[in-house]
Amino acid sequence: xxxxFPSPATLWRLARKVEGLFDNQAKQGEALAALQRxxxxxxxxxxxxxxxxxxxxxxxxxxxxxxxxxxxxxxxxDLARRIGGLEAHVEALKPTQKRLSxxx
Numbered sequence: 001x002x003x004x005f006p007s008p009a010t011l012w013r014l015a016r017k018v019e020g021l022f023d024n025q026a027k028q029g030e031a032l033a034a035l036q037r038x039x040x041x042x043x044x045x046x047x048x049x050x051x052x053x054x055x056x057x058x059x060x061x062x063x064x065x066x067x068x069x070x071x072x073x074x075x076x077x078d079l080a081r082r083i084g085g086l087e088a089h090v091e092a093l094k095p096t097q098k099r100l101s102x103x104x
Contacts, residue, residue: 006014
């Protein structure tokens, strides 16, 4: 055909290509929707992980504070014991000092 309508076979091929384009567009829409769902799920998961992180940090701070208090208590107890021993030693030396200085 020189000038006129295309042949029915050409029209058929064109229609099939247009149909293929619509199919591809539908598939891309489905893929985008799936990506959106996955992105939303990942965002929700990240939010939950951030909340857990805050809880873990709070618990770690509390544990560190408890450990520090425990260490402080051990040191204070040891100091109190040593000071008590020194006071007892000083008290034990007082009668000896009185005798040496001649006080009765």
